[in-house]
Amino acid sequence: MRKMRRKGLASMAVQTVATAKNVDLGPASALSCRECGERFELGPIFACELCFGPLEIAYDLPVGDPEGLRKRIEAGPANIWRYAPLLPVPEDVAGKPNLNPGWTKLVQADNLARELGVEPGKLFVKDDSGNPTHSFKDRVVAQALEAARAFGFTTLSCSSTGNLAGAVGAAAARAGFRSCVFIPHDLEQGKVVMAAVYGGDLVGIEGTYDDVNRFCSELIGDPLGEGWGFVNVNLRPYYAEGSKTLAYEICEQLGWRLPDQLVIPIASGSQLTKIDKGLQELIKLGLVEDKPYKIFGAQAEGCSPVSAAFKAGHDVVRPQKPNTIAKSLAIGNPADGPYVLDIARRTGGAVEDVDDAQVVDAIKLLARTEGIFAETAGGVTVGVTKKLIEAGALDPSLTTVVLNTGDGLKTLDAVAPTTGPTATIRPSLDAFRDAGLA
Amino acid sequence: MRKMRRKGLASMAVQTVATAKNVDLGPASALSCRECGERFELGPIFACELCFGPLEIAYDLPVGDPEGLRKRIEAGPANIWRYAPLLPVPEDVAGKPNLNPGWTKLVQADNLARELGVEPGKLFVKDDSGNPTHSFKDRVVAQALEAARAFGFTTLSCSSTGNLAGAVGAAAARAGFRSCVFIPHDLEQGKVVMAAVYGGDLVGIEGTYDDVNRFCSELIGDPLGEGWGFVNVNLRPYYAEGSKTLAYEICEQLGWRLPDQLVIPIASGSQLTKIDKGLQELIKLGLVEDKPYKIFGAQAEGCSPVSAAFKAGHDVVRPQKPNTIAKSLAIGNPADGPYVLDIARRTGGAVEDVDDAQVVDAIKLLARTEGIFAETAGGVTVGVTKKLIEAGALDPSLTTVVLNTGDGLKTLDAVAPTTGPTATIRPSLDAFRDAGLA
Incomplete structure (x- = not known):
């Protein structure tokens, strides 16, 4: 994992298409290293330049008026955007096209x-x-989508064996993003259908899920992947x-x-x-x-x-x-x-x-x-x-x-x-009586 | 259809386990024949004794204070029970165990x-x-469930080829009812699993869906079916x-x-x-x-x-x-x-x-x-x-x-x-480039 992150990090520095200067992600103020505490401008990076620790979002949270905040939340929409003041999303996020998950x-x-x-x-x-x-993946993908929008990405991507593929495909469709999702080539047909039905590109990789992940890490570091937001890699701090x-x-x-x-x-x-x-x-x-x-x-x-x-x-x-x-x-x-x-x-x-x-x-x-x-x-x-x-x-x-x-x-x-039928019978009352279920 | 209704009707008169006298279904005041307008006491009946027309619910609706009603609805739960004043359910329905569907x-x-x-x-x-x-079936089954509760039924039933079976099984489980659902014996395994997983009885009938329906009509008219609420037959006026x-x-x-x-x-x-x-x-x-x-x-x-x-x-x-x-x-x-x-x-x-x-x-x-x-x-x-x-x-x-x-x-x-993958490739950048998807 560490090796992948290092590689991803080095390449992402080149790829950043937007920085904190023109990015509005609401109360999110910086990226902060979970290990050493070093802070970075908001951008599509996910590992610390100093210690390679994972980055997470630092906030300017609206402290000091709990009653006002509670009222604001309760008056919000019946989805995760009621908590927009606490999330790395712009204030007007509820009006943007996305799947509006949450409030389950x-x-x-x-x-x-x-x-x-x-x-x-x-x-x-x-x-x-x-x-x-x-699945709960709709919650995290919705965040990654807003980050992708803020950073000017036009393609939403991920590696997945199931839930995430569908969540990314559906969110991209609603938001008008292109999506390109990578899966192991031998997934069950049902899962392939769920991933493909939203009309984005779906790429089967001849190999295991680990192979798919390794390939995605390479792609992030390559010009081929320019403009791509990988929800669980270069957008991971937001996604999470x-x-x-x-x-x-x-x-x-x-x-x-x-x-x-x-x-x-x-x-x-x-x-x-x-x-x-x-x-x-x-x-x-x-x-x-x-x-x-x-x-x-x-x-x-x-x-x-x-x-x-x-x-x-x-x-x-x-x-x-x-x-x-x-x-x-x-x-x-x-x-x-x-x-x-x-x-x-x-x-x-x-x-x-x-x-x-x-x-x-x-x-x-x-x-x-x-x-x-x-x-x-x-x-x-x-x-x-x-x-x-x-x-x-x-x-x-x-x-x-x-x-x-x-x-x-x-x-x-x-x-x-x-899991199956309790009994299988002829369509007659006698047969039903004999089955002992009345 | 008419023949079935007549038969069902005749038998249901015997089976009624509760009448309007001790039934609280909120604003529902009677059953009314859609064809001839004849009114009947609330009960598990579904066809007019006079003309065999379908029965539907007549209400005492809360007219005259639209602003008050609107506020009451808006202050209600984020499910169908916000509309309890307009439905055949008791006023305290939101506190009873059911799946709380709606507000999709x-x-x-x-x-x-x-x-x-x-x-x-x-x-x-x-x-x-x-x-x-x-599926929308959760809405109708939730109504039938409240009617079943009001009439003292202990088993919830239906004939189904899919969505309804799952909705009945799940609602019965939450509400503490027994369920017994009838399906054609040769349904696809996926549908059988969805119908059976909620732990009620699931009976495969050797025959077509029409055979299943005919069998259910017989069962309603037989002592074997006593205490059974068939959501889409004897509870149909409420269900609908x-x-x-x-x-x-x-x-x-x-x-x-x-x-x-x-x-x-x-x-x-x-x-x-x-x-x-x-x-x-x-x-x-x-x-x-x-x-x-x-x-x-x-x-x-x-x-x-x-x-x-x-x-x-x-x-x-x-x-x-x-x-x-x-x-x-x-x-x-x-x-x-x-x-x-x-x-x-x-x-x-x-x-x-x-x-x-x-x-x-x-x-x-x-x-x-x-x-x-x-x-x-x-x-x-x-x-x-x-x-x-x-x-x-x-x-x-x-x-x-x-x-x-x-x-x-x-x-x-x-x-x-x-519906399937756009491409299947080896895990390499070259192969991805060749696929023309970047």
């Missing part, structure tokens, strides 16, 4: 609570399958901020209150770290009362490098070769793994994993209790929640929010082998 | 408008793929009212204004008639200014009995055997066909159809212009809109709303054969 349902999951032994009224599912392309909106929404939907416990899936780990950042911002802005909260990370056993490091007490994450049905979480070398470990330990949370069978069971559990059909990543968080409660690590008497980041329609294969 | 996006479709030659800012897509199970919420939302999202033209898909025709009913109610209540609007019905050529009748100037609809990829619209003998004809003619609209190739083209057109991946029914409405504009039947200078009632993820097969 926070479901009070009383049936699931009963099954898991959680106190009634204390368990919530933040259901991001309600986003326009049915989209996950903060999950924190904002959860707290606002709880009545401007911090939850006590959150269970969040880990792919690269970025989402978890940004949710923590969002919660901290709400505290600093006075929008919620400051109080402790615990963050729990969830992985699939077949790709559990962060969980393994947490349990072993390590500060670094040893890469794994993924082998799990939770493909949207299958990042064997998660860039933000160490930060996730920090957060889980600092907040008194944990990182846990469940095996594929538990993932499938959890998808079905959530579906039959709450009518929410989650993708495998949702099975991971629900499964981990169950496991953490059983182990006594998660307190069932406290307000707990579990994230479902995607839609079961996209990972039908996970449940198909074990 | 009304997308200003400027890119699509440009392609279709519609004036900028005048074309909108009401995108019901944002509902919990990603859910479509009114599309009219309410469209007008509120336009700033409490009637659109000039609406393009609505026709399956049974119920949705179109209820949207008209909803618009009329808003006028009567003084929530929108009274002005003319035109309603256009959309069918697939392979199942276009209403379109054929409209074009031939007939008042009755001759049944067809469906043969189209738009399976969610494939009702060859649409119960509300004659009412649809009335409305199209009364409002100065029309009924039109497009062939399967045009449906596929329209799905792709909507996806590449607006980033909305519609199911085949959405391809039908967009395709019909294009055709009507080209024919001069739909005025491109007026405010037009096109409905997308479902999600492309559920009908991937429709676009899969013609």
Whole structure:
């Protein structure tokens, strides 16, 4: 990863098509290195020139008038742009063409609570399958899109094996960008259709997902990629901020209150770290009362490098070769793994994993209790929640929010082998009576 | 149809488990025959005892204080229950466990408008793929569920080939009802999974969809079906009212204004008639200014009995055997066909159809212009809109709303054969350059 970043960084300096001087990204004031704190002008760069640490957005946040800010947010649109004053986007973002994701349902999951032994009224599912392309990726892509607009990019791109491809293709279509998305050539047809239907260019790469990523890094450093915004590479600092909106929404939907416990899936780990950042911002802005909260990370056993490091007490994450049905979480070398470990330990949370069978069971559990059909990543968080409660690590008497980041329609294969009709009968009352279902 | 209704009616009189005396369904005051006007107490009946006409809900609507009503609605939840004062549901419905569908996006479709030659800012897509199970069926099932609760039913049921099965299964799960859904035994595995994953009973019937329907009619008349609410049979009058919420939302999202033209898909025709009913109610209540609007019905050529009748100037609809990829619209003998004809003619609209190739083209057109991946029914409405504009039947200078009632993820097969990668290449810059996509 480090090597790729260095290379990307060096080349991006040449490619910057706009700088802070003519860029309006609202309260975003600079890029700041997460490791050494060095600051850079806003631009399509993602790694520190000094220490190669990841860059993130620094803000001039509207502190000092929490009541005014809260009213402004509540009067805003029913999507992520209600939080525009806290995001790297121009003030008039809500009027620009994009998919307007967010403000998804926070479901009070009383049936699931009963099954898991959680106190009634204390368990919530933040259901991001309600986003326009049915995954949380719409949140992050919407941010990257605004950055791409600000920097004068005309093509939106990414490497992807699924959700991200659709989110980029759809967002580019709405916003009038060209899109060019790279995928491994042997993806299932369903995923290819979801990525291709929005009419952008879709390029199958003969190789693995790692090959696709390596190719994209090369492309960013080449004149061929000029004018291209790779949402999860050269626009990553902006892109990643989209996950903060999950924190904002959860707290606002709880009545401007911090939850006590959150269970969040880990792919690269970025989402978890940004949710923590969002919660901290709400505290600093006075929008919620400051109080402790615990963050729990969830992985699939077949790709559990962060969980393994947490349990072993390590500060670094040893890469794994993924082998799990939770493909949207299958990042064997998660860039933000160490930060996730920090957060889980600092907040008194944990990182846990469940095996594929538990993932499938959890998808079905959530579906039959709450009518929410989650993708495998949702099975991971629900499964981990169950496991953490059983182990006594998660307190069932406290307000707990579990994230479902995607839609079961996209990972039908996970449940198909074990999900079918109760009975098949002739169309007669006798046959129905014999089936014993009346 | 008539024969089935008669049979259902006779048997339902025995089965009624609650009557108007102890039923609280808010402003719903009675059932009223659409043909002869005879009124009946609220109950799980669906056909007139006198003339066998369809029953619909009569209301005591809150007339006389439009400003107060508007404020009450605007202060309500971001789902269909903001309109509870206009629906057959108890006043406290928003606090009861259900999927809380609705308040889906009304997308200003400027890119699509440009392609279709519609004036900028005048074309909108009401995108019901944002509902919990990603189709408009969540709206109608939510109403049926409240009626089922009011009548003391404990099992929610339906016959279905797709969207409805998932909507019923999910709603029953959330609300703590048992569900038992009937499908043809030879459905595609994907649809079976979507219907079965919510954990209710799913029964495959050896036969066609017509056989499934006939079996359900028998079951309603048999003690085996006691305590069962069939959302689209004995709860149909309540169920159908859910479509009114599309009219309410469209007008509120336009700033409490009637659109000039609406393009609505026709399956049974119920949705179109209820949207008209909803618009009329808003006028009567003084929530929108009274002005003319035109309603256009959309069918697939392979199942276009209403379109054929409209074009031939007939008042009755001759049944067809469906043969189209738009399976969610494939009702060859649409119960509300004659009412649809009335409305199209009364409002100065029309009924039109497009062939399967045009449906596929329209799905792709909507996806590449607006980033909305519609199911085949959405391809039908967009395709019909294009055709009507080209024919001069739909005025491109007026405010037009096109409905997308479902999600492309559920009908991937429709676009899969013609949707794929632009190119497949080796992971090298040279190969990418050669592909001519930079």
